[in-house]
Amino acid sequence: MKESLKRIWKAGWLNFQRNSYLSFGSTGVLVLVLLLFSALMAINFLSVKIVTSIQEKIDVTAYFKVEASEDEIMRVREDLTDHSEVKNIEYISRDQALEEFRSLHAGDVLIQDSLAELDENPLQASLNIKATDPSEYASIVTFLEGNKFRTLIDKINFYENEQVISRVQGISGGIQNWGVILTMAMALIAVLVTFNTIRLTIYNQKQEIEIMRLVGGSNWHIRAPYLVEGGLYGIFAAAVTLIIFYPVVYLISPKVEVLMPNANLIGYFSSNALQYIGMVLIVGVMLGVVSSAIAIRRFLKV
């Protein structure tokens, strides 16, 4: 058995070597597929990062009318605290709000002057609510809308952020859908090219195959070298992909980080290196072997 496997491996390797130019073509197309596949993984990582960073910034703020007393606001706060989806509530009193507003616009003389002109604090008290999960905001808003102190609430500020999130999700979903379609199309082309390469190998070795059949070579012995050849295209394509992909990620990672400080691309692909390399290898070998299997089925009579 060991001897047989060794012979099959050797025959497959020889096919791969002898076909050098054709092997180059098949490997090249497979590399393109694997690179696209890798780019898709990177895009996926980045879009998840963008969405989570935006989600972290979302909150619901309920602004209370000026006549609402602190006592009443505290009762609303207590009602909200009972909800499990509420992570954190911050109360900002009217005075605090004014304080913050003043310090925010400390350099703006016009605003400072206008504030001085006013007899009364124009700012509203507010409750700033963070949810445990972004999808819970809608239910928090519904709760506030239906609360018995609803009349005290002037406005609930949430909807603008929701739109941003759904837009980011829409864009990243679109990119991913098109990416998947493109990768699939390239994979199909790669299968066709590899299939043709194997077909030519089979054609070139017509005589050898005929003799193998003649002398009673087992079906496995006749077919397996072509599967090995297909698998080798996948392995080489994976190796070339990694050799290209990692330096590229290394180069663009700092540039991406300038735009998105928490998106460390190279860190992501280094810490998940084993999974990523394994995935690229498996996809490459699968594509090669499947193309080969189709060619064998179609052209190799045993």
Place this chain on the structure above:
Amino acid sequence: MISYKKVYTIYDDDFMALNGVNLDIKAGEFVSLVGPSGAGKSTLLRLLTREITPNEGEVCLDGINLASLSASDIPLLRRKIGTIFQDFKLLSNKNAFENVAFALEVCGAPLEEIEADVPKVLSIVGLAKKINSFPHQMSGGEKQRLAIARALIHRPKIILADEPTGNLDMVNSYDVVKLLLKINELGTTVILATHNREIVNSVGRRVISMEKGKIVRDQVEEGKYII
């Protein structure tokens, strides 16, 4: 041992290669199949190696209908049958040893068996000194003897020789036939398809004459080439 029962074979182009052939061959026989091209000699041999199956009728070996064999049984059948062709079918990039060894390798034989058996069989066919020669360094007769060595490597019960002397001169042709007779004497059934009159007449064994897909004459003993 071998029996053809009412065998009809029609190729894709509607050519009827065999037209109701009935034939029995006993173990240890030396049979010459003669007839003009297209008479159905090669088709008869191809049925036996299960390269094709008959459209009608049965081809049996040791009582087993060959059409009933599964794909994985076919290689086992072919190991029982050695085949020799007019064009030798040798691998030009392999030397004599490797050409014979190849037949064992693709059947999964261990290395020790290959190293022991290949030189033996090469010396049986008289190629002991050519063990490292490549086909292009050999004469036609030597190439055919190498092909015979390869056919013998599985110790087959049957040798099928399809025009083995077609590319050889008279001297080499007689050498090859003498070798086939020697193999036959050791107990192997030999079926020789040829249209070489001198060869057939010199062998003087059973001669089956074919024409247009039918057996027209079966001379069981001391057969001659008659058409």
